[in-house]
Amino acid sequence: MISRLITPNLFGMAPQQRPREHNGPAMRAIRRRSELSVQDLCRLLKEEEDLVIHPNHIRNIxxxxxxxxxxxxxAIARVLRVKKVVLMAAPEAADQELESA
Incomplete structure (x- = not known):
């Protein structure tokens, strides 16, 4: 019987988290409503959350x-000062949450 080793990845680092479904258009709308550019958001993520994210990754999200x-x-939700559920919700639910805020 061959024992199967489960390794995180080739380099021994922890596996990446699986991408979650999110509401990208709501994220963009909130960012713009906050008068932040993508670069501003990246800077705030670095300063407030110690998280380095390339601007292109934010655009893709x-x-x-x-x-x-x-x-x-x-991290993005905390920087944008919204509940995480707003960024995870379906567009209709995100709109309702934003209107009540």
Whole structure:
């Protein structure tokens, strides 16, 4: 019987978190409503959350071209001063949450 080793990845680092579904358009709308550029958001993520994210990754998240981990979504929500659920919700639910805020 061959024992199967489960390794995180080739380099021995922890596996990346699976991308979560999110509401990119809501994220973009909130960022713009806060009068922040993508570069501003990246700077704030670095300063407030010690998280370095390339501006292109933010753009990909906002257009739903790429997923984002819980860690990234949570950090963005804290920087944008909204509940994480707003960025994770379906567009209709996010709109309702934003209107009540």
């Amino acid at each position: 906002e257009t739903n071209a790429r997923g984002a981990s819980d860690k990234v979504i949570g």
